[in-house]
Amino acid sequence: MSNHLEIIKEAIIGGKHKDVEELVRSALDDGVSANAIVNEAMIPGMDVVGKKFSNNEIFVPEMLVAAVTMNKGLDILKPILKQSGSKSKGTIVMCTVKGDLHDIGKNLVIMMLEGAGFDVIDVGVDTSVDKLIDAVKQIKPDVLGLSALLTTTLPEMAKVIQSLEANGMRGEVKVMIGGAPVDAAYSEKIGADGYGRDAAQAVEVARRLIV
Amino acid sequence: MKPSGYQLIMSAMFKGEKGERPPAGNPTSIACHDLMDVTGVSFPEAHLNAEAMAELALAGHELIGFDTVMPEYSVDQEVAALGADVDWGDRTMMPDTKSFLYADFSDIVIPDDFLERPSMRVLLDALSILRRHVGGSAAIIGKAMGPWTLSYHMAGTQNFLLQIGLGEIDTVKRMVEQLMPVTIASVNAQFRAGADIVVVADHATGNLISATHYAELLLPYHQELTSQIDGPTILHVCGNCFDRLRHFAEAGFNAYHFEWQVDAKRAVETVGDTMVLVGNVNNAQTLLQGTPEDVHREARYAIEAGVDIIGPECAIPLSTPLENLKAIIAAVQEGY
Numbered sequence: 001m002s003n004h005l006e007i008i009k010e011a012i013i014g015g016k017h018k019d020v021e022e023l024v025r026s027a028l029d030d031g032v033s034a035n036a037i038v039n040e041a042m043i044p045g046m047d048v049v050g051k052k053f054s055n056n057e058i059f060v061p062e063m064l065v066a067a068v069t070m071n072k073g074l075d076i077l078k079p080i081l082k083q084s085g086s087k088s089k090g091t092i093v094m095c096t097v098k099g100d101l102h103d104i105g106k107n108l109v110i111m112m113l114e115g116a117g118f119d120v121i122d123v124g125v126d127t128s129v130d131k132l133i134d135a136v137k138q139i140k141p142d143v144l145g146l147s148a149l150l151t152t153t154l155p156e157m158a159k160v161i162q163s164l165e166a167n168g169m170r171g172e173v174k175v176m177i178g179g180a181p182v183d184a185a186y187s188e189k190i191g192a193d194g195y196g197r198d199a200a201q202a203v204e205v206a207r208r209l210i211v
Numbered sequence: 212m213k214p215s216g217y218q219l220i221m222s223a224m225f226k227g228e229k230g231e232r233p234p235a236g237n238p239t240s241i242a243c244h245d246l247m248d249v250t251g252v253s254f255p256e257a258h259l260n261a262e263a264m265a266e267l268a269l270a271g272h273e274l275i276g277f278d279t280v281m282p283e284y285s286v287d288q289e290v291a292a293l294g295a296d297v298d299w300g301d302r303t304m305m306p307d308t309k310s311f312l313y314a315d316f317s318d319i320v321i322p323d324d325f326l327e328r329p330s331m332r333v334l335l336d337a338l339s340i341l342r343r344h345v346g347g348s349a350a351i352i353g354k355a356m357g358p359w360t361l362s363y364h365m366a367g368t369q370n371f372l373l374q375i376g377l378g379e380i381d382t383v384k385r386m387v388e389q390l391m392p393v394t395i396a397s398v399n400a401q402f403r404a405g406a407d408i409v410v411v412a413d414h415a416t417g418n419l420i421s422a423t424h425y426a427e428l429l430l431p432y433h434q435e436l437t438s439q440i441d442g443p444t445i446l447h448v449c450g451n452c453f454d455r456l457r458h459f460a461e462a463g464f465n466a467y468h469f470e471w472q473v474d475a476k477r478a479v480e481t482v483g484d485t486m487v488l489v490g491n492v493n494n495a496q497t498l499l500q501g502t503p504e505d506v507h508r509e510a511r512y513a514i515e516a517g518v519d520i521i522g523p524e525c526a527i528p529l530s531t532p533l534e535n536l537k538a539i540i541a542a543v544q545e546g547y
Contacts, residue, residue, distance in 0.1 A: 015376060056454075060419045064369065065376030101298075101307040104369050104419075151495040151528035152305060180418065180450075181495035181528075 004032050005041040008073065012045030012115075013052075015065035017072060024073045034080040038117065042070055046115030050200025060108070063199070067111035074114070089117040090210035093135050094145040095127035097156035102149035105179055108199040109145060116203045118210075129156070129163045136164070136173050142210045145202065146192075148179040157182070158190040174209040178202055216278025217407070220350035223519040224408060224443050224465055224487055233514050233521050235543045236279035238352050238410035238445045238468045238489060240526035241271035245533040247302065249274060255299035258285050258306060259329070261336035268341060272349045275533065276540035277522070279408075280345055281352040282337040284526070286412060289356050289397050290364040291330035293321065303529060311367040316374075316382050319365065319389040326400050335404040342405030350408060352445075353401030357413025357436070358390040359429050365390065368419075375424060387432050395439050402442045409444055410468060411436070416450035417472075425455045430462055437463030445489060449525055453477065460485045470524040471497075471509075475516035489520040492539060499528040503538035510542035 004027035011020045027037055049066040052058040058066075092113055096106045103125045110120045123135050136144060144164075146157050157177050164170045176194040177187055178201075187195035194209055196202030214222070219234035221227075247253045250270045252263045268282035285306040291297040296310040313319055325331065334353070341351045356364070362371050366386060374382050398409045413433070415425045437444060446464040451472035459467050459482065466487035469478060471494075478488055492498060492509045510521050521543050527536070 017377070056417070059417075059421045059424070061372045061374075061376035061424070063376075064373045068373070068376075099304045104372075107369060150305060151499055152303065152530070154495065154499070154528075155530070183496065185496075186500075 004030060005036060008037060008041035009045040009048075012042055012066055012070050012073070013048050015062060015069050017065060017069040020069045020073045021076060024076050028076075028080075034077040034084065035086060037073070037077060038081065038086075042073060043116055046070060046112060047200075047203075049115075050112055050198075050203060054198055054200045060104070063108060063111070067108075067115065070111070070115050088119040090142040090206065091119045091121070091139065092143045092145055092206060093121050093123055093132075093139055093141040094147070095123045095132060095135075096125040096147045096149075097153050097160065098126055098128050099156060100148050100150050100153040101125045102147075105149060105199075106145075106147040109147065109178065109196070109202045112199040112203050113145075113206060116207070118206060129159050132160055133163055133167055133169070136169060141173060143174045143176055143193075143206055145206075146175065146177045148177075148182065151181040154181055154186065157186075157192070161191050176202065176205045176209060215348045216272070217345075217347050217350045220278050220520060221407065221443075224350075226487060226519070229547065232546045233519070233543050234278040234350075235522055235540055236277055236350065236352070236489065236520045237271070237522040237527070238279070238281060238354070238408075238447055239412070239523070240284040241275070241277065241281065241523075241536070242267055242284045243527055243529050243531045243533070243536070244302070245531075246270045246274065253302045254284070254304075255301060255306070258287075258299050259333060261333045261340060264333060264337035265340040265344070268337070269344060272345060275536050277349070279350045279352050279522075280341050281354060281410070282341060283334055283354040286356055286360065287364070288330045288334050289361060289393055292325050292328035293319075293361075293365070293393065295364060297330070305526075305529075308364045311365060311370070313365040313386070314367055314370055316366060316386060319386070321393055325393070326396060331397065331400070335400055338401055338404040338406050346405065351406050353398070353404070353406030353409040355394050355397040355401065355409055355411055357394050357411045357446075358387045358432055359413045359415050361390040361393055362386045363414065372419060375420065375428070380428070383428055387429065391432060391436060394436060398440050398442075398444070406442070408465075409440070409442065410447050411444055411464065412447040414449055415455075416448050417452050417454060418450040422455040422458060426458050430458050433462035433464070445487075447525070453481070456482045466519070468524075475513045475518050479517040483517055487519045488517075489522060490518060491524045492522065494524055494528055494531075498523055498531050498535050501535065503534050503541075506535045506538035507542045510539045511545070514542065514547065
């Protein structure tokens, strides 16, 4: 069993997208549980991917293909996990803020969060404050994740937090922010609950915020 | 006779004689709301109308004191001319490509009238207007997207980068190769229209791809590109690119415009003898959120490090205060 898990973990890290489905089916056939494959192979695999990305050992292309690999495996496991009533690690709404159409950073964060076992709802790019308030009301996520690439759009992050406060919803959801122009000082300044320097750190922040 | 801003910039571009002060310039956008208010020219007009484009560019020279003028504020002029659907944004929103014409990596068709299409024509006309207004007093900079950035817009950034991860190297090279003529045509047309220098923006940044991939997938094309260009060029690549600075120096561009993530002293030590360096005042933390004193301190650090042309690291945030931009000029006025 541990051999299966180690092989799947290495397949995720190495982006073996052509092999992963066969590896997952083979593990299931040999009696390895879907839960074990996710929690003991895929999540640790994506953790390694995230660390390598943070350390500049791998870059976006390698991270994307690791995520493709993970998703191919997850597609097989999801129906089984659903049947067994497996519990999510938390719900996160992710977006790129108003005025910003860049989605690659947001998408990388989503891939890493999903790889870490969170349910993620992507509400897209150029997301208005009102749309986010509605999303928080309807979905009731544990965390709201805001991404921006442009310095132009930084103030939108503050507007979202202010609007949550104005609507009496600030206590209902944690807010984490990230993106090229964002830093910890800005996060503190606008009253966000967490800042992730990159997609791997975003997972750490989400784990810390959802206890 | 006191040298003009044009002379200071051009001398710096060729590592020539230094004047009494370093030149101040920004090869990427200087457009901000304060300048829009003063000139009465806003977005999206300044992307779509040659007179408006030129007027906003002039304000950076005449009102702030930069030694350069650069009239392109988007990264979309070429892709619009190639047929992509571009949202030109508004006063607070930069333009962006809405559709990716070649997401399937099929053969790229470059229209015969590419340079005459509105988004290119407006840029070329704006450069000619600037030539008539400030030729000889400020250096006129054109801007073209390199084949790597054009590929992002043609295929979608994520889709394009995924091909590298999937090992589809021939697919990636093929797209870059097919887009080379677009960059070469754009750059040379901008020289003919009146540009003294053209910046080539090609975002093979350390935030996206490795230095090894730059060397393998793009450096040979950059070398080919620079061999077919008719005037002095500046390479602009955002983000932390310290690990590929030496590759940039081999690519054949005269200069590199760099961001704050690369320390100015280390940049000068690494490639300062072979390449002109332009930059690198931090946009988000210093120009946008800092004080004039913060900006002055960073600009002086760059001057003392030996950076040849001093300016913001990249297209400035639209809400950058004018006082902070003027602090760059104050720093260069103090001389070396």
